[in-house]
Amino acid sequence: MATDAVTLIMNDHRIMEQLFDRLRAGAGDRQLLLDEIAARLTAHSHAEEQRVYPSLPAEMAHHGADEHHEAERMLHDLQRMGPDDESFSTRLDDFIATVGHHIEDEETSVLPALRDAVDPARLVELGAAFEQVRLEELAVAGISVS
Structure with missing residues (x-):
């Protein structure tokens, strides 16, 4: 399993996109999905x-x-x-577009810049630090990660 910061961040992006797909589809309890997205977004950020x-x-x-x-x-x-709420779908689309823009920006410029700026060993250190904070915050929010 990859442990460098770039890969871990991109993996987290894919999880968010999957949650967005489920929320858009109306699958499951939408309020619970929103709560999970909030916990994951906060932990990631x-x-x-x-x-x-x-x-x-x-x-x-x-x-x-x-x-x-x-x-x-x-x-x-x-x-x-x-x-x-009657405006929920429109606002959801705006939110998903905003996060999508951020993901695209990170994956096309920020993460490549990070990869160029630090050596591979440092990327692994950053990945471990990123994952520690992310997992601690998810645990506080009651989100279990396998």
Whole structure:
């Protein structure tokens, strides 16, 4: 199993996309899915900001953090309104598009820049630090990870 920061972050992105697909499809309890997305998004964002972003150029780190905060604000709005609200689908689409933009930005510029800036051993160290924060925050939120 890969343990470098780039791979772990990208794996987390794929999990989020799967949760978005389930939420859009109306599969399962949509409020529970929103809650899981909130826990995972928060854990991912905090882990990146605390452990990975300090290894990036300041402008890139600030931009990523700003995108995290915008996505979290949008998600909190969705949670407050709930899946039965008439504007939920439109706001959900906006939220997913915002996170999708962030994922694309990270995977096409931020993560390649990180890979170029640090050696492979440091990427593994960053991965371990990222994963530690992420798993601790998920545990607090009651999300078990196998």
